[in-house]
Amino acid sequence: EPEVTQTPSHQVTQMGQEVILRCVPISNHLYFYWYRQILGQKVEFLVSFYNNEISEKSEIFDDQFSVERPDGSNFTLKIRSTKLEDSAMYFCATTTGEETQYFGPGTRLLVL
Amino acid sequence: DQQVKQNSPSLSVQEGRISILNCDYTNSMFDYFLWYKKYPAEGPTFLISISSIKDKNEDGRFTVFLNKSAKHLSLHIVPSQPGDSAVYFCAATRGGNKLTFGTGTQLKVEL
Numbered sequence: 398e399p400e401v402t403q404t405p406s407h408q409v410t411q412m413g414q415e416v417i418l419r420c421v422p423i424s425n426h427l428y429f430y431w432y433r434q435i436l437g438q439k440v441e442f443l444v445s446f447y448n449n450e451i452s453e454k455s456e457i458f459d460d461q462f463s464v465e466r467p468d469g470s471n472f473t474l475k476i477r478s479t480k481l482e483d484s485a486m487y488f489c490a491t492t493t494g495e496e497t498q499y500f501g502p503g504t505r506l507l508v509l
Numbered sequence: 510d511q512q513v514k515q516n517s518p519s520l521s522v523q524e525g526r527i528s529i530l531n532c533d534y535t536n537s538m539f540d541y542f543l544w545y546k547k548y549p550a551e552g553p554t555f556l557i558s559i560s561s562i563k564d565k566n567e568d569g570r571f572t573v574f575l576n577k578s579a580k581h582l583s584l585h586i587v588p589s590q591p592g593d594s595a596v597y598f599c600a601a602t603r604g605g606n607k608l609t610f611g612t613g614t615q616l617k618v619e620l
Contacts (some may be wrong), residue, residue: 401552440553441596442607453607488552496541498607500552505598 399423401501403489409507413432413478418504420472430474430490430498431464433457446472467499479508512536513601515611522618528586530614532599535580539601543608544573544584547596556597557584589618 403420410416422429431443445452446464463475472491476483484507490498514533522528532542540561542555545553559566559573559582572585586593601609 405553432608439612440600440608440610444610445607455607461600491570493604494605496602497543497555497558498608499555500545500551505550 401491401499402403403487403501403504404501407505407507410479412481412508415439416476416479416506418474418476418487418489420474420501421470422472422489422491423499426491426493426499428452428494428509429464429466429493430492431474432488432490432500433485434488434503435482435485443474443487447461449452460473468474474508476506512539513599513611514607515599515614516612519615519617522589522616524591524618524620525588528584528593528616528618530584530586530597530599531564532582532584532611532618533580534582534601536601536603536609537580538603539609540604541602542575542582543600543602544571545598545600545610546593547598547613552601553598562598577606589616591618591620594618 404419431448432440434440444454444458461477466472486503488503489501492498535603540576543558544556546556547553557568558577594617596613598613600608
C-alpha cells in the first residue's frame, strides 16, 4: 500500500540554524500539507500546497517558514532560523483532493 | 481556538467490550469528519470518516455516528482489542481543506 514517507525521522539542531524537512507524497496525490504537534498538544495545521502554490497557511507559518516542491516528487518544509519553540513533531499529509488526508510518520525536530 | 474538542483525555475499556470515544465541534461549516489513530512516534493513521450529510458510517468493528444538531460525533469500537490501544484524534474539515484536530483521547484496552 502506498505511503507518505518523511526524512529525517529525527533532527537535532542549534537555535538559529536552518532545517529542511522532506516528504515524499503518495504518487497520485496533488494536495500537500504540513502539520506539527508540540509535545502534549494537539496536531496543528501549518500550510497547504497545491499546484506549486501555497493554498492556505496558519498564523504559525510566518516568514521563517517556507515550502516548495523542488523536483516534482519531494515536498519540503524549510525553517530558516530555528527557535526553541519550533521543537515538535512535523507531519506531512497528502491527498488526491478528497477529504481524507494520509500522514507520514513524522520528523521529530529538537532545537537546542 | 477550540473548534474541535475531545473532553476525555483517556479511556480504559476491557477487551471485548465497546469503546466509545466522543468529539464535539463548534464550527457549523465543517462538512466532513475523520477519526485518526496514533501510536507514539508515528504519524496519524486514518481510521474512518463521515460526511455531514450522513449520520452513521460503519467499517468493520468501527462505527462513527454524527449528530449535527448537537455538533457531536462519536466513534464506537466493538469489540475492543488490545491492539486498539492508542491515541484517537477527531478531525474536521470544510470543503476538503485543512484538518482541525481535537486534543485526542488515549484509549487503553485491558485484557
